[in-house]
Amino acid sequence: MNAPDTGPTTRDRILNAAERLFAQRGYYGVTIRQITREAGVDVALASYYFGPKADLFRAVLERRAEELHGAILASIDAVEKRAGDRPPGVESLIRAFAQPSIDRLVRGGEGWRDYIHMMAGLYSSQQSEFLVAMNDMYTPAMRRVMELIRLSIPTASERSVTLSFYMLLTAVISIYSETVGLERLSNGTIHPTDFDAILDHLAPFFAAGFHRMASV
Amino acid sequence: MNAPDTGPTTRDRILNAAERLFAQRGYYGVTIRQITREAGVDVALASYYFGPKADLFRAVLERRAEELHGAILASIDAVEKRAGDRPPGVESLIRAFAQPSIDRLVRGGEGWRDYIHMMAGLYSSQQSEFLVAMNDMYTPAMRRVMELIRLSIPTASERSVTLSFYMLLTAVISIYSETVGLERLSNGTIHPTDFDAILDHLAPFFAAGFHRMASV
DNA sequence: GCATTTACTCAACGATCGTGTAAATATTTT
DNA sequence: AAAATATTTACACGATCGTTGAGTAAATGC
Structure with a gap:
């Protein structure tokens, strides 16, 4: 078990990118598309995991x-x-x-x-x-x-x-x-x-x- | 002179609206269109008086x-x-x-x-x-x-x-x-x-x- | 009076926004 | 291996974004 994995989960990659961007530019200064672009995943995955933008922000805060x-x-x-x-x-x-x-x-x-x-x-x-x-x-x-x-x-x-x-x-x-x-x-x-x-x-x-x- | 004027200048109406909105939601949280809507003037007047959005923000700061x-x-x-x-x-x-x-x-x-x-x-x-x-x-x-x-x-x-x-x-x-x-x-x-x-x-x-x- | 500048309107530009949806792929469970 | 579930892709939606340029009306200079 514990195969050599490819780094963080998709979910966590989104959270990491969101964390970095929200820290730099605040809530309104960041778009979902920038976050998913930075995370290297499809845009739709943000909604898939977290729902609306505000919920993603909260998820970053809570993590x-x-x-x-x-x-x-x-x-x-x-x-x-x-x-x-x-x-x-x-x-x-x-x-x-x-x-x-x-x-x-x-x-x-x-x-x-x-x-x-x-x-x-x-x-x-x-x-x-x-x-x-x-x-x-x-x-x-x-x-x-x-x-x-x-x-x-x-x-x-x-x-x-x-x-x-x-x-x-x-x-x-x-x-x-x-x-x-x-x-x-x-x-x-x-x-x-x-x-x-x-x-x-x-x-x-x-x-x-x-x-x-x-x-x- | 000094006819009964209609309140603040268009320029100042834009600055006032921008001031209020920037205070509430920050730079990125506010759009030019919200500002001009709040000021009751045409959208294009923001660019006309102040150029790009960043310059409008600076103008509010400096006033x-x-x-x-x-x-x-x-x-x-x-x-x-x-x-x-x-x-x-x-x-x-x-x-x-x-x-x-x-x-x-x-x-x-x-x-x-x-x-x-x-x-x-x-x-x-x-x-x-x-x-x-x-x-x-x-x-x-x-x-x-x-x-x-x-x-x-x-x-x-x-x-x-x-x-x-x-x-x-x-x-x-x-x-x-x-x-x-x-x-x-x-x-x-x-x-x-x-x-x-x-x-x-x-x-x-x-x-x-x-x-x-x-x-x- | 005419010409020029100033103040403003209107419509449109291409770009990007957040968010769905349907299909394809991968993974897990049975 | 088959079925069920989870993940991911591709794409499109209506809306809104900042900015521009062409055109109109009023003020100003001569």
Whole structure:
């Protein structure tokens, strides 16, 4: 068994091509025909496997969601365990939240990079149908981080932690998208792909913000 | 002179419609025919006034850039003057940077709201041609804020201030886009349109971050 | 008044879109 | 091996896309 197979399934070839193109140009910027052309399969196969275009988009979103979300939860659990019976520090929680995505972005291969770019592009779009779907996939992990931050800074109100976390979230996601913004802002001295260095800055930076708003 | 005219110019009607639609669905999500239909004018007039679609998009971007950028610079100058000969505080610089956009977003009418939504959507997109163009329009103001922050926190390295400012920038822009993210994160208790309240949180939050990274 | 420029309409171009359908081929199940 | 199912191909559909060019009406310059 396990004959030398010819690579990914047709279904997966379509998903891979869709992932890459949606990441580059967004939902409306990509046509079914471009996707199937890139995948090297007949146009009709997209409808055959996924139905309408919106369902294909959702399928791409869902394919890797469970693994990434699970990894984030596991990462948070690990930080919790390491902290013993005290609540873990805010900075380590931020790292735990962002690290799994960065790992996959940097070391997970093309597919993961495309997936994360695609999510980052989606998050700041106005297409609330998809946005809400994606948000829901990662809600438990986000809720968990906010809970633990509240335990770590008991004097901070729920509202304050939510607002602060939202700002953290938007910054993290913008970094995932690797836009040219950072490169231009720094005159080319900081590269948007230096994720590890960026996270080393981001974590204490935002942790300070959370603590500053402890009494609000 | 100045006969009772029939409202905006045809040119401006097209720009207004384009602004509104691009803000909602992005560059690829909008067709010239939708724009001209919304504007109530013939399809050919889009090409007549602006040439290809990309040039129309750029025209929308440019129309309000000078005014907003000027207002941001003026806002920074005002804070500087108020501070006398000492460098202004980081928190007031953050407010000065964000306030003009928020003013127009909340109190500038539909056109300004659409324009700012459109910019926010563009910023997190991967369409670097437009993104770079927009970035350049607002570079002087961003440079100025970073300079003044460095004067306010002389021990912070240029690299540190650039990274911190980038995170501020991404958060501010995400807030401008009024996505459903914040509303869902807070279970509906925080409304994405409460810009003044959000800015009251954001300013001290990020100021603390800047100061925390003073020695890096 | 006439000529030229400007503003706009109308119709059409070739290209591409998303999505079906019917037939052909490949694979699996019986 | 036969039957049933799954996959793939080829093709066509009506619709819409961005853009152009020819023609009309109004404003402007002389």
